[in-house]
Amino acid sequence: MFSLNTLALIVGTSLLAGCTVGPDYHRPEVPLAERYQAQPALQQGNTSEPASYAIWWESFGDPLLSRLVADALKQNLDLAQASARMVQARAGLGAATAALLPSGNISGQAARARQSVETPLGQVLNSTPDYNRYGNSYETDLNASWEIDLFGGLRRTRQAALADYQASEAGVAATRLAVAAQTADIYITLRGLQTRLDIANKQVITQQQLLEKIQLLYSKGLAPEYQVRQTEGVLEQVKATVPVLNNGLDAAMNALDVMLGTPPGTHRAQLAASGAIPHTPAITAMGTPADLLRRRPDIIVAERHLAASSARIGVAVSEYYPKFSLNALLGSATAVSGGNLFTAGASQSAGVLGLRWRLFDFGRINAQIEQAKGQEAEALAAYRLSVLRATEDVENAFSALVNRQTQAAILTRGETSLASAQQSSFIAFQHGTASLIDVLHNDETLLQASDARAQAQTESARAAVAAFRALGGGWQSSLSGEVANKPG
Numbered sequence: 001m002f003s004l005n006t007l008a009l010i011v012g013t014s015l016l017a018g019c020t021v022g023p024d025y026h027r028p029e030v031p032l033a034e035r036y037q038a039q040p041a042l043q044q045g046n047t048s049e050p051a052s053y054a055i056w057w058e059s060f061g062d063p064l065l066s067r068l069v070a071d072a073l074k075q076n077l078d079l080a081q082a083s084a085r086m087v088q089a090r091a092g093l094g095a096a097t098a099a100l101l102p103s104g105n106i107s108g109q110a111a112r113a114r115q116s117v118e119t120p121l122g123q124v125l126n127s128t129p130d131y132n133r134y135g136n137s138y139e140t141d142l143n144a145s146w147e148i149d150l151f152g153g154l155r156r157t158r159q160a161a162l163a164d165y166q167a168s169e170a171g172v173a174a175t176r177l178a179v180a181a182q183t184a185d186i187y188i189t190l191r192g193l194q195t196r197l198d199i200a201n202k203q204v205i206t207q208q209q210l211l212e213k214i215q216l217l218y219s220k221g222l223a224p225e226y227q228v229r230q231t232e233g234v235l236e237q238v239k240a241t242v243p244v245l246n247n248g249l250d251a252a253m254n255a256l257d258v259m260l261g262t263p264p265g266t267h268r269a270q271l272a273a274s275g276a277i278p279h280t281p282a283i284t285a286m287g288t289p290a291d292l293l294r295r296r297p298d299i300i301v302a303e304r305h306l307a308a309s310s311a312r313i314g315v316a317v318s319e320y321y322p323k324f325s326l327n328a329l330l331g332s333a334t335a336v337s338g339g340n341l342f343t344a345g346a347s348q349s350a351g352v353l354g355l356r357w358r359l360f361d362f363g364r365i366n367a368q369i370e371q372a373k374g375q376e377a378e379a380l381a382a383y384r385l386s387v388l389r390a391t392e393d394v395e396n397a398f399s400a401l402v403n404r405q406t407q408a409a410i411l412t413r414g415e416t417s418l419a420s421a422q423q424s425s426f427i428a429f430q431h432g433t434a435s436l437i438d439v440l441h442n443d444e445t446l447l448q449a450s451d452a453r454a455q456a457q458t459e460s461a462r463a464a465v466a467a468f469r470a471l472g473g474g475w476q477s478s479l480s481g482e483v484a485n486k487p488g
Contacts, residue, residue, distance in 0.1 A: 020152030021321065022314020025159075025307045028380060030387045032289040038398035042283060053295075053473035057184050059281035060461065065187050068260065068267075072183040073176060075261035082168075082175040089161075089168035096161035099147070100154050102326075108140035138341045141331030141348075148325065153318030159311035167304035174297035181469035183259045185462055187278075190252040192458025194274040197245045199451045200238065206447060207235040210440040280405060280460045283467050286398075292390050295472035302379070302386040309376040316368040322357035393470035401467050404460035411453035418446040 057069045073079065115133045117126040125131050149155055211231045217223035253271055254264035293299055329350040334340045358365060422442040428434035 019150060020155055020314065022152070022156055022317045023310055025310040027303060028306075028383065030293070030384055032292075032387070032391065035288055036286065036391075036398055037395055038402050039286060041402045042286070042398060053285075053468070053471065056281075056468040056473040057180060060184070060188075060278035060464075061281075062187075062275075062278040064270075064275070065184060065278055068187055068256070069180050069183050072179050072259050072261075076175075076179045076259060077261050079172070079175050079179050080261075082172045086165070086168040086172050089165040093158070093161040093165040096154075096158040100149060100158060102144055102146035104142065104144040106140070106142055109138075111137045113137075135335065137333070137335045139331065139333040140341065141329055141333075143327070143329050145325060145327045147323060150324060151318045151321040153315055153321075153323075156311045156314030156318065160308040160315065163304045163308035163311060167301045167308065170297040170300035170304060174301060177297060177469055177472065179259065181465050183256065184465045186252055186256045186259060188458060188461045188465065190249065190256065190271065191275050191277045192454060192461075193245055193249045193252060195277055195454040195458075196451055197242065197249065198274055199447055199454060200241050200245055203238045203444065203447045203451075204235070204242065206440060206443045207231065207238050210437065210444070211235055213437060213440065277454065277457045278461050280401070280408075280457075280464045283398075283401070283464065283471075286394075286467075286471060289391050289394070292394070292472060293387065296390050296470075297472060299383075299386050299390055299472075302383040306376065306379040306383045309372070309379040313369065313372040313376060316365065316372040319358055319365045319368065320362070322355055325354035325356075327352040327354060390470065390472075394467070397463060397467040397470045400463035401460065404456060404463050408453065408456035408460050411449065411456050415446070415449045415453050418442070418449050422446045 055066075058066050060066075113135050115125060115135065116122045117133065122133075126133075147154065211228070214223050214227050214231050218225060218228050253268050256271070257264045257266050257268075260267065287295070293303075327350075329348070331348050332341050332343075332346045333348055334343075334346040340346055422439070422445075425434050425439050425442045428438075
């Protein structure tokens with residue numbers, strides 16, 4: 001038994017000294033550029049209102065797109081898995097927090113036994129006057145225990161659990177961002193395929209009309225046979241693009257259903273009617289590369305994993321030091337009757353100061369520390385790589401956005417010129433100064449230009465989605481209200 005002074009000294013040392021072994025974590029510095037390379041090109045001459053990063057999909061101006069993204073964020077199964085992982089991490093944090101606190105339990109028992117008289121003990125007892133072979137016992141106890149975290153091993157464990165939980169929070173946000181971006185990307189691709197399919201069907205009609213005209217001229221001896229065969233080949237080539245576009249359209253609809261957590265075919269009727277390709281919104285308030293460190297959830301996931309690995313070095317180092325624990329028992333026991341259980345004579349108590357020290361196990365501890373340090377080095381490299389890849393994503397998305405917008409603008413102007421040429425050839429045909437074949441050829445050229453313009457518009461809108469995703473739109477860092485880089 002130890003004195004109250006000794007107990008007070010131990011507890012006071014634990015609470016006031018606050019010794020925590022192992023390295024204190026600080027977020028590492030990562031050198032980044034002051035601005036993105038394509039930032040001037042995106043901001044030059046752009047007076048549009050900046051898009052909202054919280055609900056960036058609404059900036060495309062398509063109500064159906066906004067509704068589908070909202071449904072995906074409610075129903076997507078990848079997001080459900082990420083949320084379940086966050087619940088598990090929260091439970092782990094709760095367990096690590098509880099390990100710092102005292103624990104207690106109540107136990108009790110009542111027993112009745114019958115002593116054999118054939119054993120040596122039974123024979124001796126049976127020779128005693130008034131011996132009763134039956135015996136009763138009653139006991140109830142309140143037990144309490146507390147591991148005193150003198151060297152901070154349990155606190156480091158909680159820091160690691162907190163960082164893991166924060167990483168799971170950011171993981172949910174990263175999944176939300178990915179789900180919203182993939183849903184928008186699939187929808188834009190779908191609308192682009194529908195637009196191109198309409199153009200392809202018009203091309204088929206144009207080529208059929210051209211073939212009919214040439215066949216008529218050939219029947220009258222006014223056109224050579226090779227023109228007929230050539231036109232037939234071109235018609236078949238145009239027809240061959242239709243099933244390819246239909247296949248892509250089916251795949252896009254099925255993929256969209258899966259994103260919404262529904263069986264393929266669920267939204268086919270809703271999406272069957274062709275719709276316009278969503279316009280490309282302006283992206284002006286893009287911040288700086290340094291803003292990605294707090295804006296991109298995948299970077300925060302990597303940084304929190306690094307913080308957890310740093311804390312686990314302290315957990316490993318704490319095994320060098322002794323572990324102290326306090327145990328106490330307060331109860332009552334009697335072998336007479338239950339009525340005597342809570343009397344003064346039946347009371348019992350105990351207090352124990354426990355010590356555990358891996359004194360001759362330093363070789364294993366050294367290996368555990370080296371392993372923890374290796375894991376931290378791996379997490380540090382993963383964090384730095386995630387930052388570099390994030391900036392790469394933004395740069396690539398911005399480059400694609402600038403160039404696709406430029407391409408779409410050029411093709412739109414070319415389409416306008418070809419439309420004017422087509423109209424002029426039709427007027428000339430009406431006045432007898434141009435042939436119908438010239439008109440049909442101009443129609444074909446115009447439709448080809450329209451297809452190229454539709455592809456450019458689709459890719460431009462998809463590049464905007466990629467830019468919003470690369471910038472980390474739709475989420476703001478909170479880290480559970482605790483300071484991320486504090487050691488305590």
